[in-house]
Structure formats: C-alpha cells, structure tokens
C-alpha cells in the first residue's frame with residue numbers, strides 16, 4: 165500500500181522552477197532517502213508532503229487520499245498525521261522535553277493518563293527518560309535530536325519526514341544516531357522519508373535511495389543499485 | 398475548508414482596523430464635498446484661492462525639511478556610537494535621548510520657553526537684552542526646528558541602533574579584514590541599513606509635518622494649526638477638512654515613494670545562527686572625548702529642560718494647585734492610556750502576525766494603512782472621527798471616552814504591529830509548523846506556541862502603546878467629550894491663564910506620570926529577559 169504518492173508535482177517561486185513534474189511513491193515500511201546537493205529542492209519536497217506549501221500543479225496523496233492538488237491545499241498539515249523532524253529541530257524553547265512531546269497528544273484531546281503513559285514510552289524509546297523536565301536549551305545537540313524524534317513519533321504517525329536531522333551534529337554523534345534511527349524504525353515500523361546531501365548518511369540509513377538534481381529525480385532504486393551507479397560516475 | 402478559523406479571525410481584525418482608521422477619513426472627505434445638501438467643492442476652491450494657504454505650505458515644508466535634515470545628521474552617528482561602540486553607559490544614554498519623544502511635545506516647548514523666553518531663567522541670569530534675542534529665536538522657525546529636533550532625534554538614533562544589530566556580522570568581519578572601521582561603516586554597514594535611515598527620514602518628516610502643538614505654542618503658522626483653528630475656534634468643518642486634505646496628500650505621496658523605492662531594497666536579515674554575535678567598535682583614544690560630547694548633548698537637550706521646569710515649579714504650592722485643578726485629568730490619562738495600550742497590543746499583535754505571514758492577500762496594504770495612519774497628523778484623524786461618529790445614533794461612541802480610545806487605536810497600531818512583526822521574524826517558522834504537524838489547529842498554535850514565544854513583543858508593545866497613548870495631544874484635544882479630558886489637554890487649556898509656576902508643576906507631573914510607569918515596566922521587562930536567558 166502506498167503511504168505517499170506525488171504525481172507530476174511542479175513548484176516554482178516567482179519564475180524559478182524548483183520542482184519539475186516530480187513523481188514519487190513510497191510504500192509502507194520503506195526507509196527512503198532523498199539525496200541531492202544543497203538547493204536541489206529536497207526541503208521543498210518535504211514541505212509539499214507535510215502541507216506547508218501547495219504544488220502549482222500535480223497531486224500529493226497520503227494513504228490514497230489527495231491532500232494537495234493544483235495549487236490547493238485540501239488537507240492542512242494538522243490533519244495529515246505525518247511526523248516531521250526539522251533541520252533546526254524546532255523544539256519549543258518555552259516548553260520542557262515532556263511538554264514538547266505531549267503537545268500533539270493534547271491537541272488530539274487524549275486523556276491525561278494515557279498521554280503521560282505515551283510520553284513515558286517515547287522517552288524510553290529515545291533513551292531520554294530522566295530528562296523529562298529539562299528545557300531544550302539545557303540539552304546537548306544529540307539529546308535535542310532525540311527529543312525532536314520522540315515528539316515527531318508521539319502520535320504514532322504512519323509517515324515520518326526528516327530534513328537533514330543530523331546536519332548540525334558532529335561526526336561521531338552523527339554516525340551513532342544514524343544507527344539509532346535505523347533501529348528505531350525497525351522496531352516501530354513507521355515509513356520514513358529522510359532528506360540529506362551526505363552520501364554516507366544516505367547509505368547508512370536507506371532501504372531505497374532517490375537522487376535528485378535541480379528539481380528532477382534522476383535515480384530511484386535500492387542501496388546496492390545506488391552504490392553501483394555512483395561507482396560508475 | 399482548512400484555515401477557516403484563521404482567515405475569519407484575521408479578517409475581522411482587518412475589518413476592525415479599516416472601520417476604526419479609514420472609515421473616518423472617508424466620511425470626512427465625503428462630508429467636505431457636501432455643502433447644504435449638495436455636492437460642492439467650494440471649501441477646496443476657497444483653499445486654493447487663498448494666498449495664506451501657500452504661506453502655510455511653505456512654512457510646513459521648511460519646518461519638516463530642517464528637522465529631518467538635522468535629526469539625520471546627528472541621529473545616525475549617535476545611533477552608531479550608542480549601538481556599536483564600547484562607549485560606557487550606552488544604554489543609559491539611549492534611554493536619556495528617547496525621553497523627549499515620550500512626553501507631549503508642547504511640554505518640551507514649554508520647558509524651553511521657561512529657559513529662553515522673555516521672562517525665563519536666562520533673563521534672570523543674563524538680563525533682558527539677551528533674553529530678547531533668545532525669545533525671538535524661540536518664537537520662529539528656528540525655535541520650532543530646535544524643539545522638534547530634540548523630540549524626534551531618537552527616531553533615526555533608534556532605527557540605526559536596531560538595524561545595525563540585524564546585519565550579519567560576517568559581512569562586517571569580511572570588511573574589517575581589509576579596512577578600518579570608518580571604511581566598513583561607510584562602505585558596508587550604513588549602506589546595508591540605508592532603508593532604515595530613509596524610513597527614519599520619512600517618519601521624522603511626516604511627524605514634523607503633522608505636528609500641531611509645538612508650532613501652535615510657538616506661534617509659527619503651519620497647516621495643522623490652520624486646520625485645528627478652523628475647526629475648534631470657528632466650528633468651520635468644511636474649511637478645516639479642506640485644510641487637512643493637503644496633509645493627507647503629502648502623507649500619501651511620501652508613503653508611496655517609500656513603497657516604490659524602499660520596500661524592494663530591504664536586505665535579508667542575519668541568519669539565526671549568528672544572533673548574539675556582533676562586532677563592537679573600540680573607540681580607543683577617542684573614548685573620553687566622545688563620552689564628554691555625548692554627555693554634553695544629553696545634558697543640553699534633555700536634562701536642562703527638565704531641570705528648568707523643576708526650578709520654575711519649586712515649592713509645594715504649585716503642585717498642590719496642580720493636583721487640585723488637574724488631578725481628575727491625570728486619572729483619565731492613566732486609565733485611557735492603559736486601556737489604549739491593551740487594545741493596541743491585542744490588535745497590533747494580530748496585524749503583525751498577518752504582516753509577517755502574509756496570510757491575507759493585500760497584506761502589504763494593511764501594513765501601509767497602519768503606517769499611513771501613524772504618519773497622518775492627529776488633527777486629521779480627530780476631525781475624521783468626529784465626522785463619522787457625531788450622529789444621533791452613535792453617541793455611545795461620540796459622547797464617551799470610547800472615541801478617544803478609537804483615536805489611539807487608529808493612530809498607533811503601526812507601532813505594536815511592527816514590534817510584533819519584528820519579533821516574529823526572530824522566531825523560526827518551524828516552531829509553528831512543528832505544532833501544525835503535531836495536529837494543532839490555528840487557535841491552539843497561537844495560544845500555546847506563538848503567543849508565549851512572543852511575550853517580549855507583547856510587553857514591549859504594551860509599554861510603547863501606553864506611552865504614545867499617554868502623550869497624545871492632537872487627537873484627544875479634538876475629540877474628548879466634555880468632562881473626560883486627559884492631562885495633556887488639560888495643561889494645554891490651562892496655559893491660557895495659569896501661572897508659569899502652575900504650568901511647570903503640571904508639566905513635571907505629566908513627565909512623572911509618563912516616566913515612572915515606563916521605568917517600572919522597563920525594569921520588569923529587563924528582569925524577565927535576563928531571567929529567561931539564565
């Protein structure tokens with residue numbers, strides 16, 4: 165079953181084309197990495213799927229239902245049930261770790277007892293129990309990253325979007341968190357669209373790699389195929 | 398239909414703003430063309446035919462041009478010195494120089510009169526011949542320019558300080574590798590903030606152009622004085638409006654020029670990664686000299702006038718009489734200013750949100766409308782409000798303090814909305830987006846994420862709204878219903894027959910009523926900010 169499909173999606177800002185008739189489908193349980201140089205339109209693709217921007221033409225569907233079409237956002241982000249980890253983490257500085265994670269559960273009107281249980285579970289999953297009452301500013305980079313991940317997963321989204329989530333971390337932490345993200349995905353089974361411009365990171369994480377260049381897809385295949393192709397160039 | 402909540406709510410705010418701000422002007426324009434029930438341009442014909450009008454226009458233009466030129470020449474370097482160097486007490490100086498802008502402007506004129514006037518302090522000290530000279534200096538174009546210079550100097554100063562901080566420090570760092578500070582300022586920093594400097598120039602020009610109380614007090618004939626006199630002395634509505642129209646026209650023209658030449662030129666703000674980092678100019682051997690110079694300037698244009706008022710009003714009698722005769726007005730002032738500030742903060746917040754997010758098509762128009770209303774002379778807004786609300790069915794507005802509050806809202810929303818928009822620009826958009834993917838609708842995002850993150854803008858907006866409502870003289874003087882006048886209005890009317898001691902005491906009370914709450918709130922703001930950083 166397709167979690168996300170993009171059909172002939174185009175997007176331009178003023179006269180500059182950012183995405184050019186992009187089509188992409190992601191199946192349940194996949195870990196797709198969108199790989200491409202800076203400025204090629206990766207973030208724009210994620211924001212189209214999340215519903216922050218509307219495609220000029222083409223359709224975006226989530227779980228078989230059109231959510232954006234031809235310049236119109238049919239379903240706003242808050243109704244799409246996707247999780248997202250932002251490049252700058254976007255942790256709310258005035259809320260504690262616990263409150264950050266709890267926010268979406270509250271918005272959904274989940275009862276307090278159930279909320280607390282879910283928060284505790286998420287804290288354990290990302291190995292952050294003991295930090296519940298800290299403010300984001302009191303966390304290290306890696307801890308902020310884990311908190312952002314826990315927050316994105318708290319509502320058990322079918323799809324998790326990640327925009328260069330390890331970009332601002334140092335090399336060692338970067339490698340460790342790659343493994344953690346993969347383990348977490350295998351454990352929880354959500355579908356993942358992961359954006360990066362770093363090849364090593366892409367290979368470490370993906371089950372499928374999509375390469376992008378100037379707003380077009382130019383490769384879509386397994387990790388092994390991607391490695392073969394890159395060796396040829 | 399997604400986003401419905403948001404569109405409806407923000408739409409109502411826009412409609413409110415249009416009713417409060419633009420409708421009065423339209424009503425005024427319309428009524429000025431109806432004479433005895435017929436369409437007529439008689440009022441305008443009278444205006445164009447009169448040679449006096451052209452004299453007024455020349456006076457107005459001369460006054461505004463001189464004030465603009467001088468405030469820029471002094472204000473921009475002052476802003477650089479206070480915003481970017483290692484001068485001691487920079488913050489204190491900045492606060493000091495802002496003070497004259499916060500009190501009703503004619504009070505500054507009164508204090509200069511008490512110093513330089515024919516019966517002023519200088520006359521006592523240096524004798525009559527000198528005082529005759531200073532007196533005629535004061536009651537002329539030069540006196541008006543000098544007084545308005547001290548009042549509007551903080552505008553270019555503050556804008557320079559604020560915008561210098563938005564420059565990406567690496568741009569200056571790159572310049573410093575190859576040039577001294579003077580070259581960097583001249584070639585990089587100042588050109589980068591040029592839009593802010595021009596904005597300051599435009600604001601000072603328009604505010605001087607619309608200034609009523611200072612030229613009226615110093616008997617220098619300009620357009621707003623004419624309009625006011627026609628209205629309040631002769632109850633001649635058509636003539637008053639006709640005299641107000643050139644004011645509207647000049648305001649519109651300048652704003653249009655700004656829209657055409659400036660808005661495309663604003664540079665992107667610094668990347669958030671560099672916030673907190675900024676380059677400081679070491680004054681080195683010049684530090685002492687600059688310090689003395691700035692102290693001297695601050696003493697002459699801020700401290701001296703206040704000291705003169707204190708000397709003039711010395712003794713308890715003057716203060717007792719002042720409270721006797723104007724205590725009620727003081728309470729009105731505090732009450733309306735607090736109410737005005739609260740509404741301004743609320744409306745300004747959402748207008749600022751709208752401007753920042755461009756959520757409504759024509760968002761730039763909304764921004765321009767608020768700036769237009771801010772730049773428009775208070776006299777014009779006052780006449781407009783009366784024209785709209787003075788009907789048998791709307792006495793609940795016209796005959797109550799509500800009309801005063803509407804005036805504040807019309808004129809000063811630009812301040813709170815710009816403060817909000819500036820704050821929102823500091824907050825990463827992913828803050829709200831993250832709440833959105835977490836499933837929160839618009840109201841929830843506003844209440845739980847955006848508003849808590851913007852508390853600084855809310856508090857700062859309230860303080861600024863309070864100060865500007867409190868100092869307002871022009872609008873209030875025209876619209877206040879009998880028995881509801883504010884302190885600045887009361888002082889202005891008492892000036893006709895009150896003793897100089899009484900007037901000076903009233904001015905000191907007015908200044909205290911402005912500065913004490915402002916200082917308290919500022920301290921609150923300061924402790925809260927430092928606590929948050931910790």
Ligand SMILES: Nc1ncnc2c1ncn2[C@@H]1O[C@H](COP(=O)(O)OP(=O)(O)O)[C@@H](O)[C@H]1O
Nearest residue numbers: 177178182200201202203204205206207208209
């Ligand atoms: N809101 C916007 N307005 C104008 N141009 C934009 C906007 N968002 C992105 N772009 C441009 O679109 C291009 C692709 O951006 P993005 O999707 O962020 O690329 P990536 O994430 O691959 O680095 C860039 O050239 C960027 O400047």
Ligand SMILES: [Mg+2]
Nearest residue numbers: 203206207208
């Ligand atoms: Mg990107």
